[in-house]
Amino acid sequence: MDPKSFIENHKDRLLSELFELLRIRSISADPSYNDDVAKCAVAIEGHMKSIGLENVEIYPTSGHPIVYGECLVDSKLPTVLVYGHYDVQPADPIELWDGDPFEPVIKKTDIHPEGAIFARGACDDKGQMFMHLKAFEILKEQGDIPCNIKFMIEGEEEVGSMNLESFIKNYRDKLACDVILISDTGMIANDVPSITTGLRGLSYVEVEVTGPNRDLHSGLYGGAVANPLNILADMIGSLHDEQGKITIEGFYDDVEAVGTEERAIMAQAPFSQEEFNASIAIPAEKGESGYTTPERTSIRPTLDVNGMWGGYIGEGAKTVIPSKAFAKISMRLVPGQNPDEITQKFINHFTKIAPASVRIKITPHHGGLPYVTHTSDPAYKSASKAYETTFGVPALPVRSGGSIPIVALFEQVLGAKSILMGFGLDSDAIHSPNEHYGLFNYFKGIETIPYFYKYYSSIRTNP
Numbered sequence: 001m002d003p004k005s006f007i008e009n010h011k012d013r014l015l016s017e018l019f020e021l022l023r024i025r026s027i028s029a030d031p032s033y034n035d036d037v038a039k040c041a042v043a044i045e046g047h048m049k050s051i052g053l054e055n056v057e058i059y060p061t062s063g064h065p066i067v068y069g070e071c072l073v074d075s076k077l078p079t080v081l082v083y084g085h086y087d088v089q090p091a092d093p094i095e096l097w098d099g100d101p102f103e104p105v106i107k108k109t110d111i112h113p114e115g116a117i118f119a120r121g122a123c124d125d126k127g128q129m130f131m132h133l134k135a136f137e138i139l140k141e142q143g144d145i146p147c148n149i150k151f152m153i154e155g156e157e158e159v160g161s162m163n164l165e166s167f168i169k170n171y172r173d174k175l176a177c178d179v180i181l182i183s184d185t186g187m188i189a190n191d192v193p194s195i196t197t198g199l200r201g202l203s204y205v206e207v208e209v210t211g212p213n214r215d216l217h218s219g220l221y222g223g224a225v226a227n228p229l230n231i232l233a234d235m236i237g238s239l240h241d242e243q244g245k246i247t248i249e250g251f252y253d254d255v256e257a258v259g260t261e262e263r264a265i266m267a268q269a270p271f272s273q274e275e276f277n278a279s280i281a282i283p284a285e286k287g288e289s290g291y292t293t294p295e296r297t298s299i300r301p302t303l304d305v306n307g308m309w310g311g312y313i314g315e316g317a318k319t320v321i322p323s324k325a326f327a328k329i330s331m332r333l334v335p336g337q338n339p340d341e342i343t344q345k346f347i348n349h350f351t352k353i354a355p356a357s358v359r360i361k362i363t364p365h366h367g368g369l370p371y372v373t374h375t376s377d378p379a380y381k382s383a384s385k386a387y388e389t390t391f392g393v394p395a396l397p398v399r400s401g402g403s404i405p406i407v408a409l410f411e412q413v414l415g416a417k418s419i420l421m422g423f424g425l426d427s428d429a430i431h432s433p434n435e436h437y438g439l440f441n442y443f444k445g446i447e448t449i450p451y452f453y454k455y456y457s458s459i460r461t462n463p
């Protein structure tokens with residue numbers, strides 16, 4: 001049976017099975033959900049077994065478990081390793097959801113007139129990861145599995161994949177593959193499919209500014225003592241100049257410039273600044289001068305405050321000079337930049353600009369390397385052909401602004417490139433309240449993936 005008819009015949013089950021996964025609160029960041037995360041791993045193990053994968057096993061780590069399963073048909077055929085994650089971001093702020101984040105419902109939206117599944121993890125990444133298990137089910141049903149397929153689904157992506165690195169190092173042979181296939185990114189629009197050819201890297205730091213040894217009365221002391229919140233605001237404000245450039249010394253040193261040719265190709269992808277602004281209700285866009293919005297969010301590095309706190313933030317007014325101020329700052333990196341070096345440059349710069357009236361402490365968090373792949377790669381070509389088969393139009397290559405730090409490590413440790421066949425949309429609100437995933441996207445993903453295996457196997461066997 002071809003993928004399309006299989007999907008037509010099993011629509012209800014394809015949804016109800018995903019819904020079962022979405023009901024599990026597999027929030028990796030919050031230890032109070034550890035049992036739910038473990039339960040989710042068991043559910044995936046069960047699915048892997050039920051679709052006929054072999055050597056299905058849950059691998060415990062010092063964090064959350066990894067689920068593995070494989071189907072090895074012929075050592076002469078190429079091997080594809082599918083990677084995905086079953087953990088999700090916390091649902092907070094819960095009050096901004098229209099319903100329970102862990103009770104999936106289908107609702108129509110302007111962008112998804114045929115309906116979308118609303119739930120935490122619907123798009124990132126349970127819905128997209130599950131498409132791969134269902135696509136495998138189609139191959140199995142067709143009785144024609146064109147290559148060896150391995151699945152590795154982890155539970156710590158949203159917290160930095162800290163234990164996956166040692167897992168892939170320890171199981172290098174088990175995970176040996178020709179290419180890694182991932183659906184954990186997006187595409188331009190439902191009628192403009194795209195394949196992600198790049199991911200940004202990440203450097204993440206937390207800063208603490210300390211002034212006096214206790215909170216002070218802002219009348220008695222105000223004017224004579226450095227206020228850590230004022231100072232931190234100043235320091236953060238100085239991290240960008242008028243042109244929107246980051247002022248950290250050496251920040252751009254290793255950035256690999258993108259050529260005019262690639263920029264011209266990027267500019268061909270449909271984009272409306274007006275629609276972009278309207279979709280997130282901003283009065284005007286802002287960013288580094290000399291670059292378009294799609295460039296600012298993909299080929300350029302950035303620095304953003306993710307959270308900033310200190311002092312009195314309760315009801316009403318309290319007159320106080322806080323003892324401490326804090327901020328969490330992320331830097332998205334592009335090819336050439338190294339997260340450890342950037343973190344060090346941040347530390348040097350921030351220490352240098354701190355006035356003598358305060359003490360500062362900087363704590364680095366997890367980071368990750370940027371990633372790029374090329375359209376000349378046979379795996380890219382196979383993916384491109386698969387999209388063309390099911391969407392009826394060719395897919396555009398696009399660099400994404402998001403990060404999946406393990407992808408660069410896959411290349412280093414397993415020596416294989418990753419092909420990022422994402423089917424989500426930027427408007428799907430991943431990490432936000434009311435995350436959703438289009439029914440069109442879910443079913444189209446399941447339909448497209450089997451063609452990737454078919455084309456990839458034939459390209460590799462008869463290049």
Ligand code: BES
Pocket residue numbers: 124125157158159160184185186202368400401402403404405
């Ligand atoms: N799936 C996302 C990354 C993504 C989304 C890439 C859309 C491209 C398009 C992933 O789950 C994620 O959220 N990554 C984090 C980094 C991680 C270290 C927490 C990110 O990009 O913030």
Ligand code: MN
Pocket residue numbers: 085124125157184
């Ligand atoms: Mn993800």
Ligand code: MN
Pocket residue numbers: 089124158430431
């Ligand atoms: Mn995510």
